[in-house]
Amino acid sequence: MFNKYDVLETINMIEREHLDIRTITMGISLLPCVSGTAESTAAKVYDTICIKAENLVKVAEDLSKEYGIPIVNKRVSVTPASIICAPFAARSAKVGVALDKAAETLGIDFLGGYSALVHKGMADYERTFIETIPEVLATTKKLCSSINIGSSKSGINMDAVRLMGNIVKKTAELTCDNDGFGCAKLVVFCNAVEDNPFMAGAFHGVGESGTVINVGVSGPGVVQHAIESIPTADLTELAEMIKRTAFKITRAGQLVAREAAQRLNAEFGIVDLSLAPTPARGDSVAQILEEMGLESVGTHGTTACLAMLNDAVKKGGVMASSRVGGLSGAFIPVSEDIGMIEAAEKGNLNIDKLEAMTAVCSVGLDMIAVPGDTPASTISAIIADEAAIGMINNKTTAVRIIPAPGKDVGDCVNFGGLLGRAPIMPVHKQSSEKFISRGGLIPAPIHSNKN
Amino acid sequence: MRAVVTVVGKDKTGIIAKVSAFLADKGVNILDISQTILQDYFAMIMLVDTSGSNDELSVLATECAGMGEKIGMSIHLQHEEIFNAMHRI
Incomplete structure (x- = not known):
């Protein structure tokens, strides 16, 4: 039998002290979705996420009841989109919209990974991708974006830093009806981690396995x-x-x-x-x-x-x-x-x-x-x-x-x-x-x- | 499957009777009970076995919470593993 003070302590933590599982975040690799056109990639992205995370919300709700601990957010993080959008960077928004639609279909709270890793250098397709961010954040609801512009190993890419100043401003302007809300979904990182379950900075690193559960x-x-x-x-x-x-x-x-x-x-x-x-x-x-x-x-x-x-x-x-x-x-x-x-x-x-x-x-x-x-x-x-x-x-x-x-x-x-x-x-x-x-x-x- | 039921609230007559009758009705077997009064507050902890119940643990948890509201007590039914995880190394 359990020590009753231990049991009551747990109950107290949950009832009075806001102990919760802040998020269950499913990381999904989108690398298998890469194909020649924006349309076909977007369709594959939508299907992959909807299949892999189909039961995410239900499982989280069941676990919450069984263990008696609130699970506040259910989220998905995906492979940085700049990688899968490389062949058609100027049309990356198609994939952004598909990601947001998948989040809507699943009933999750946020989806992260409209991201690019440019900490050492920025290829043309990455620059083009980053330039789509303000528009995408203004036209989607649940999609989050993050950009890694520096690391301890590579230094700080100041070209990317300069670009991000403009991107943040533009994102704010395009969402001016809502106090610049788009910027709340945009993070600029140094030393970004590949397994972060928290938003807006979550993405599924390329060093990660196919489908992963990270909990915050x-x-x-x-x-x-x-x-x-x-x-x-x-x-x-x-x-x-x-x-x-x-x-x-x-x-x-x-x-x-x-x-x-x-x-x-x-x-x-x-x-x-x-x-x-x-x-x-x-x-x-x-x-x-x-x-x-x-x-x-x-x-x-x-x-x-x-x-x-x-x-x-x-x-x-x-x-x-x-x-x-x-x-x-x-x-x-x-x-x-x-x-x-x-x-x-x-x-x-x-x-x-x-x-x-x-x-x-x-x-x-x-x-x-x-x-x-x-x-x-x-x-x-x-x-x-x-x-x-x-x-x-x-x-x-x-x-x-x-x-x-x-x-x-x-x-x-x-x-x-x-x-x-x-x-x-x-x-x-x-x-x-x-x-x-x-x-x-x-x-x-x-x-x-x-x- | 084993679960822990906690019943906390202002002390009054018949709490144990009501809760145990409710659990029996659901096919939940009580394995162990510990109960005290802490500063006028009734606190009971039961270890139960839910394998005889037709309901899933999540359903039982919701029903217990509902039953608690009815009798003015806070009742939780939780998988025992949460306590093992948090309090045992």
Whole structure:
């Protein structure tokens, strides 16, 4: 028989502390779909996804009931579309529409992989593909796009960085009726991971198997309550408590991932233990940092608290599962975290502090709204800064930024649901134009030369 | 298949009787019961065997939650593996 306190602890985590499986993401290789024309490839893509993921939603719902743990999102990630669209890059949108239609048919929440990997160089067909992104994101609903523009091994492709500044701006303009919502589905990465189950940055890497189940677990509320229970503990004890909590959460994720993979006839990929906040109170990473003893997230000490949290989460996760992957750490998306939203509204949290935080957390500048008149070169420069942090520190960094059309500091964008709302944050007004217009490649750092 | 049923809520007369009658009706066999009162709150944990039931675990879980609402208690029926996974190394 089980220890009753253990049983009640689990029930409490789920009922009161927002423990959930944030996503079951099925990775599907689309390489077998490549054919000569956009039409035939799009048709094969649609069929392949609909067949492979046919039972994804049902299996997730069954598992959720059987184990009594909510499974919030069901998603699909696919091979970066730029690869399968290479023979007809200018007509890639056909495949984009087919991907979105497949997501609609399956009833899943998001589909990721309208992506390109251009971290070292950008072929003509890749450039053409990337140029289709704004239009595709404006005309689809569930499709997400990500571009990898740098890595620790190859350096930062500044031509791609320059291009992405323009793409982000254009995406915002084409979705101006909705505060630039298209940009919430577009991520620019450095060191992108191939097995990430979280959106908008999920894609199915070419090194992956045919069909894979990756699971993302979340639970900022659980960690926050665990810290609350030991208000006078020193930081060593706190780290230990976070680690133990992360262990339990990851184990729940692994159980669901294994079972889902078996039922869906797919391989069990990884468990990604990321503290992914939602706009609900008590489901916030910022509130964890404040529980550690900060008056507001963004003040001095924030980076140290976040570093400890991120590391302790990883340690607990690694102990719990031998297949930990994805991003695994703490996410700090501004619009999706009530503590971050409030701190940004009060002016306690700015982009510069967020940038410092991204050096020690698992992702980057995420869901940040900036004035609509921010120049493309400034957005490129923000991307370059983030990529530099990722490249030098051997970690994934990302930028998901929304230059909200027609809005300025003091305004707010509201996307609703899990994407939440974001106050417009000020950016530096001084130009980065000349730096960005230089183009070329920032060479890989010396410590990447390990062979 | 073994599952864990937890019943939590304000204490009153006849909770065990109602819950066990409901489970018997569904063909669910009770293997072990542990029950306490924590600060006026009734907390019962049962280990059950659902192999005698005609219903799938997911259906039983939904019905248990519904039954809980009827008697004003929070009732969960969950596959035992979730507790093994989270609390045993």
